[in-house]
Amino acid sequence: MPVLRPSRLHLTALHVCALLVCALAAPAFAAEPVAPAPPPIADFFDNTVFSDAELSPNGKFLAVRFSNDNKRDRLIVIDLASNATKVVAQFDDRDVNNFQWVNNERLVLDSTDKSIGQGDVVSGPGLFAVNRDGSNFRQLVHVNWAALKQHSVTRITLPPNHFLVRQKGAQASDDVYVVNPQRDGIRENGDTKYVNLIRLNTVTGRTETVNRPGPAQGWLLDHKGEPRLCITVEKNTQTIWYRDPSNNEWRTLASFDAYAGGKDAFTPLAFGPDGTLYVRSDAGKDKQALHTFDLVNKRISAEPLVSLTDYDFNGQLVTSGEKLLGVRYLSDARATVWFDSKMKTLQASIDAALPSTVNLVEPAARPDSPWVLVQSYSDRQPAYYALYNSETGKFIGVGGTHERIVPANMAERELVRLAARDGLPLPAWLTLPNTGSVDKDKRKNLPMVVLVHGGPYVRGNEWGWSADSQFLASRGYAVLEPEFRGSTGFGNKHYKAGWKQWGLKMQDDIADATKWAIAQGIADPKRICIAGASYGGYATLMGLVNDAALYKCGINWVGVTDINLIYTGHWSFASDMTAGYLKYGAPILIGDPDKDAAQLRATSPLQQAARITQPLLLAYGAADKRVPLYHGKKFRDAVIATNPNVEWVVYQEEGHGWALPKNRIDFWGRVEKFLGRHIGTP
Incomplete structure (x- = not known):
């Protein structure tokens, strides 16, 4: 293909x-x-x-x-x-x-x-x-x-x-579907026990609840807009159910570990106009591809419909009428293969x-x-x-x-590939300042921001316009965004190499990408700052601990400051991480709080706060439910005991990121001044 x-x-x-x-x-x-x-x-x-x-x-x-x-x-x-x-x-x-x-x-x-x-x-x-x-x-x-x-x-x-x-179906009646999550306990963000699917008439308000085969967590409509798949999760087992159109009875298609996956795991994508089920699966290989699924024999097709050499398949079907026209997918950028x-x-x-x-x-x-x-x-x-x-x-x-952005004034962005110290290939996004008609050779030895994505088990970025990196580039900074191990979208080997590697090999990847930029002559080794949000904030703090000579300052917003706090929480605020994830998912991906206790202490920014002496900018949302404010407060109190150069800001009405323009503008204004003081051009 x-x-x-x-x-x-x-x-x-x-x-x-x-x-x-x-x-x-x-x-x-x-x-x-x-x-x-x-x-x-x-x-x-x-x-x-x-x-x-x-x-x-x-x-x-x-x-x-x-x-x-x-x-x-x-x-x-x-x-x-x-x-x-x-x-x-x-x-x-x-x-x-x-x-x-x-x-x-x-x-x-x-x-x-x-x-x-x-x-x-x-x-x-x-x-x-x-x-x-x-x-x-x-x-x-x-x-x-x-x-x-x-x-x-x-x-x-x-x-x-x-x-x-948000599934369109046939768009040929007055009906749509809504979901009704039923939560465990009285907390607003309590765990979801199951999710009801309800057919709703938009003219009369009439409703009809769809029979579910178990504790449903997700639903998939077919091309005609009829409920056809249901995904249930019990403990750590995910089961995919198919509603047979011949009798409207549910039957199982597959079961596998909801967090670790497995060789038979797949992700349902969509039903084609002819009723064919399209799924995303690695089929025992390194990269996920687009396959069809045999609903009778319950197996994935041997050959993929769309596969990519360097990327996992991630995309959607494009249909019109009763015809599958093509498939949209993401490689470095988005594109479409038309049939x-x-x-x-x-x-x-x-x-x-x-x-x-x-x-x-x-x-x-x-x-x-x-x-x-x-x-x-x-x-x-x-x-x-x-x-x-x-x-x-x-x-x-x-x-x-x-509408106010002038493309001619924006910066170039490219995907570069380098190697980690253990040989693992590392993709990274590099954005270099636009110097206009100035000699491009002058885009060397630049101050650089290493921008670490959150997640961390997600794909960090893609080729396209990005407000964060373009803003930094407009201020004269090179921006490097590594897709460190654990990032998704680059194959199973790359993804699973990041399991239980917070503060360890994942951190080494970020440092190795930084050293690559220095070796290429892009970055001035004396003017590099590490920055990021959520997991990126955690990696910022651990970068200052592990590679103190490499990074001259750090910017952490809404970042995790202690892995054990993810599990234990704090009396002052509840996180929205589910009990199922904390019990079955996090121990596999991040680390077991009992079996890996020594490792989690060694890779805790909170426990290592006294080793951070570089200038720091810390920003948190007081209403954050993913990384509650106590992460920031505990770390701030620990680090200022030995580091006088710490800036602290809390946006009282914000959550896990900045929803309001006034706060985005205030925060990035602080970032601009902070970088100017510590790594800006003299």
Whole structure:
């Protein structure tokens, strides 16, 4: 199978020939300037005006989430034949959040409040439905319990603990599905005992609960929108159940360890239009690939449909009508392999018009219209959406996610590959400052930030525009983001090599990537800072312990400071990590608190705090449920006893990251000043 790769040319024009009535203009691109002035912090970290778009099933209408003059996000529908626009949903005190088409005439949406942080959230997303002309608006799920108690009994409205299922199905009725998690205990974040799946009519509010085969944790609809798979978890055993369409009875397809996986493990992806189940599996090899699953004989296909040489398969099916058109996947960047010849030709035409970007083509659910939605991006261009007419070959601009960013002023980003000290291949993302027309040889011996991703058992990043790394590069810093062992997406060997390696070989990988950048002449060895959030914050602190001569300072936000605290917690606040994960998953991936007690003490930043003498910036959210504030407080109290150069900030209303623009801007302003003092250019 050919593996598509994005062009590495740099964006100079978007080739958009018209604008929609909603006045979302395409960005203009200027010639590359000489030593451009750094963009304001807000350009990177403000909320965006335009944030999403989706074609109706017949491709004749476009729904857009958009705000104006920093007001609330609202939902707009555009008639593509007439360019007529209509605001169909907006709230005075909330923002439109997720939305999707129910059918050609009706949409469903939930809400959020972008003006508050996690600590101030007292309501849920709710659920609402509306016709595309703005008529027949009704509330389906309440946003809080108080309102539910006051609501008229003549209206059928579900309690707040019901959430929209983001699976589209056939989009041919007035029905959608919602999930209703049932939690253990009285805590808001108590463990989920099981998740009910409920069919909901968006016009009448009528509901029907789907029979579940056990303690369901996940559901998968088929192409027609019918519940077809259920995933249950009991202790550490995950079972996948199939609902046979011949009798609507559940039967098991497979069982395996929910946390460690195994040779027979797979992840259900989607059902094709013909009922074929597509799954992601390594099939006993190193890399996961896209396979079909034999529902009768209960086995994975011997040969994959899509496999990638250097990456695990991660992607989705692209369908229209009753046809599988292609498969979208992630290698270094996102791309699509088309099985349909017309879509292959269409992709080639769009790529020829937009040669400097990755162009993701989204056809309508039913091929009744010539319009397709195109999302374009590059390392220097934030995501931009446009409509393309396959009959006329014309583009119509829709909107960009960071409209004030000028791509010509942004930095180049590439995936580099190096080797760890034990020979393990290590991918890493390298972003170098844009020096304009200045000699590129001067991009040597730079101050550098080693930015460590969280998780840690996730893929860290991909080729594309990143606010964090682009902001740092705009301030003159090289940015290195290692995909250390334990990161997913690069094969089983790479992933499992990180089990129980917090503060050990995972930390060595980060140091080895840093030393590679020094050896390449990229980084000034005297001006390197390590930084990261969550696990990245943990790795920042352990980097200062293990490799004190390598890193001159550290920035830790919302970071774990002691592995034992993950297990034992603290009286002041409860973590949202589930009991099942702490009992069955964490001991395998991170370390057993009893059997590995000595190792966990040796790799605890809290226990090693006296060894950290470099300047530190520590930032935490007071409402964080993943890494509660006591992690930061305990470490701060320990480190300041021997280190006078510690900066400390708590965002009272924030959780595990910064939801509010004012706090993102404040935090990155602090980062800019901190780096300027300790590794900036004299």
